[in-house]
Amino acid sequence: MSFPVKPPANVASLFTPLKLGPNVARNRIFMSPLTRNRSVPTNVPNDLNVEYYRQRAKSAGMIVTEGTLISQQGTEWPNAPGIWSKEHVDAWKKVTDAVHEEGGLIYIQLWHLGRSDHPDAPEQIASGQPVYGPSAIAARGGKFRHIPGQPGYVTPTEIDDPSTIIAQYKQAAQNAMEAGFDGAELHGANGYLPHQFLDSTSNHRTDAWGGSIPNRAKFTLEALRAIVDVWGKERVGLKLTPGGGYNDMGMPLDETKETFGYLVQEADKMGIGYIVLARYWELGDPMIDGKRRGTPHDVIEAYGPLIKNSQKFSNTQFTPEEAAKYISEGKLDAVLFGTAWIAHPDLAKRVQYGKPLDNQPDPKTFYGHSTDLEELRKGYTDYPEAKYD
Structure with a gap:
């Protein structure tokens, strides 16, 4: 859908179409991945998820899904969706069909939490697998609030052969293509x-997957190659958070710049x-041992x-x-918005029509804490659109 109204001059660059591989995004106001905990009762997208994405597809240039699990994991986010089974493929197909019916584009974000899982989470128990990480080093901080006692992170089991996880990314990418997505993004962040x-x-690690910067970057690059093998290079994206902080991440600034500089190139x-x-x-950079964990710097x-x-x-932000x-100056090609899309299902249309972003997002409803679909609508699919003449 295109809108016949000329946007205000100070946001006009957001409404220049952008080529994304074989597709064209109608604007550059993209929707960021947003974990919402609404794929109840387990991890399979439902009709409420279809409605949520359809609402936003009416004006978004492109949507990237909430983090979507490539295997059954004990995530800190209960009722996060997966893409490892035929049931997931069939459920996501309803979402992608809805988005395409509205003229939108949708990429899937492929997600493995690694050491940020918990062995007592129902999904981890059901998987029969331990919590895995690159090394047997637990993250500090964090609480699994859906598990009795609100435990923190555990020491993971070191992954013996990381290529087995790479194979899971490839299978998930294949499943996503079958589900009708327009592309796939590797969640390399947070x-x-x-x-x-x-x-x-x-x-x-002291093997080929650790030590030097090229070795530490190998996992991300191999996962990317596996996804590219399925989708072709032009329909694959990578998300990074070089500033770190979240989930106990962060290196000294010089090492951060050298490491991420290598990976980006x-x-x-x-x-x-x-x-x-x-x-x-800063709000995503928790205090650990009395100080911020991350490495603040201008990543752009x-x-x-x-x-x-x-x-x-x-x-x-x-x-x-x-x-x-940023777009008019050539520093960026598009920007993804998060919270603004939560509270404004018509975000891009509001910006183009010069309407205020006056819905107040309610953080208490960002993450679902129920299995009742009517209860889960609150703060999810019930935010109103603006009034248009």
Whole structure:
């Protein structure tokens, strides 16, 4: 759907179409992955999820799904969706069909939490697998609030052969293609498994998957190659959070810049469709042992110039006006918005029509804590659209 109204001049660059592989996004106001805990009663998308994505597909340039599990894991996010089974494929097909009916594009974010799982979570128990990580090093902080006693992170079992997890990414990518997605994004951010391999504080391996920067980057790059084998390079994206913090991630600044600089350049050489450089966010950087864990720095300035072949995206605390400025100056090709999409199902249309973003998001409803679909609608599919003449 396109809208016949000329946008305000200060956001006009957001409404230039953008080519994404064989597809064209109608605008550059993209929807960021947003874990919402609504795939009840287990991990399979339902009709409420279909409604949620359909609402936002009416105006979003492109949607990236909430983190979608490539295998059954004891995540800190109960009722997160998966993509490892035929049941998941069939359920996600309803979502992708709905998005396409509204003229939208939708990529799936492929997710493995690594050491950020818990052995007592129902899904982990059902999987029959231990919690895995690159090394037997537990993350600090964090609480599994859906598990009695609210336990913290545990020491993971070191992955014996990381290529077995790479194979899971490839199968998940194949499942996603069968489900009708337009592309796939590797979740390499926020202290989850690819990030754990990359960071020297969580990866103490001495084999080919640890030690040097190329070895620590190997897992992310091999996972990318596996997804590219399925989708082709132009329909694959990578999300990174070089500022760290979340899930006990962060290296000294010089090491951070050298490590992420190497990874960004190697991913860019592959010619993948896009790289997301998520900005540092203090609220996502918890206090551990009395100080912030992350490494604050300007990630767009540090790594954006290294990207020569892929599109450059970013997210985290952008206003539409700021996003438009970055795009008009050539620093970014698109911006993903998160919380703004939660509270405004018509976000892009509001920006184009100059309507205020006046719905107040309710953090108490960001994450579902029920199995009742009517209860789960609150703060999910019940935010109103603006009134248009």
